[in-house]
Amino acid sequence: MMLANWPQFFIGAILVYLCINAGFAMVYFLGGDMILNARPNSFIDAYIFSFQTSTTIGYGYLLPKNGITHAIVMVDVFSGLLFVAVLTGLVFARLAKPQARVLFSQQVVITQHRGQTTLLMRLANGRKRSSIINCHVSAVLMMADRDPDSMFERHFIDMQLHRDSVPIFSLTWTLAHTIDEQSPLYGLDKNAIESYGTILIITLDGIEDVFAQTVHTNYIYEAQHFMFNKRFANILGQHKDGRRMIDYTRFNEVEDSH
Numbered sequence: 001m002m003l004a005n006w007p008q009f010f011i012g013a014i015l016v017y018l019c020i021n022a023g024f025a026m027v028y029f030l031g032g033d034m035i036l037n038a039r040p041n042s043f044i045d046a047y048i049f050s051f052q053t054s055t056t057i058g059y060g061y062l063l064p065k066n067g068i069t070h071a072i073v074m075v076d077v078f079s080g081l082l083f084v085a086v087l088t089g090l091v092f093a094r095l096a097k098p099q100a101r102v103l104f105s106q107q108v109v110i111t112q113h114r115g116q117t118t119l120l121m122r123l124a125n126g127r128k129r130s131s132i133i134n135c136h137v138s139a140v141l142m143m144a145d146r147d148p149d150s151m152f153e154r155h156f157i158d159m160q161l162h163r164d165s166v167p168i169f170s171l172t173w174t175l176a177h178t179i180d181e182q183s184p185l186y187g188l189d190k191n192a193i194e195s196y197g198t199i200l201i202i203t204l205d206g207i208e209d210v211f212a213q214t215v216h217t218n219y220i221y222e223a224q225h226f227m228f229n230k231r232f233a234n235i236l237g238q239h240k241d242g243r244r245m246i247d248y249t250r251f252n253e254v255e256d257s258h
Helices: 006-030 043-054 067-096 190-195
Strands: 102-104 108-113 116-125 132-144 154-158 165-169 172-178 199-208 213-222 226-228 230-232 236-238 244-246 254-256
Touching: 006 043, 006 067, 043 067, 108 230, 116 132, 116 199, 116 230, 132 172, 190 226
Parallel strands: 108 226
Antiparallel strands: 102 116, 108 116, 116 172, 132 154, 132 165, 132 199, 199 213, 230 254, 236 244
């Protein structure tokens, strides 16, 4: 329920509530003559009675007929109140849950940077008027073990980034990893990366500066997302008043490296 979008959340809540009422309606229906003024063998009347009971509407036309019905009604009312309490808590939790709203580039590019072969990933802050402070990023590579004598089919390798934290993340951030002798990607071309089933996992956490709550997100790059001899297109510009701006329409654009 917490991961569903709002339409899915409310549709799911309605279906659960209708099913709860249907369950109590079935009890009233199978119990025989339990509801005063209800039509004989009418499941619809039993359902209407259950719905009015759980919502504490109580119009006064359909009434409990005996002691057993009164006992079931108490459970029915309690379930309705409990459902409203749980639903209210879930709605509040969803509204209060902070969103990282971080954009990740669709590709990972491998190019020459300052004379070294470097893997680059681009991030952008999707918040219009707020930043993420004390922002930290980690990169983990998952790939098949190259050692034929190894007992493990796949292993996780921490990627050393040029910089894995910034005090304020407000615009863009390009993550860089040098592919040298210590890098797990050293000596691999695109075919080798795909043959090892390589997956790159990026995780980010920090504190959003409006409500001072911790936010975190992650993104996964598969082997087909690795691009060689490419670089990211420039997306930084300036407004007429001199303020920096990001051209999000070019965020995922790449171009040939020179």
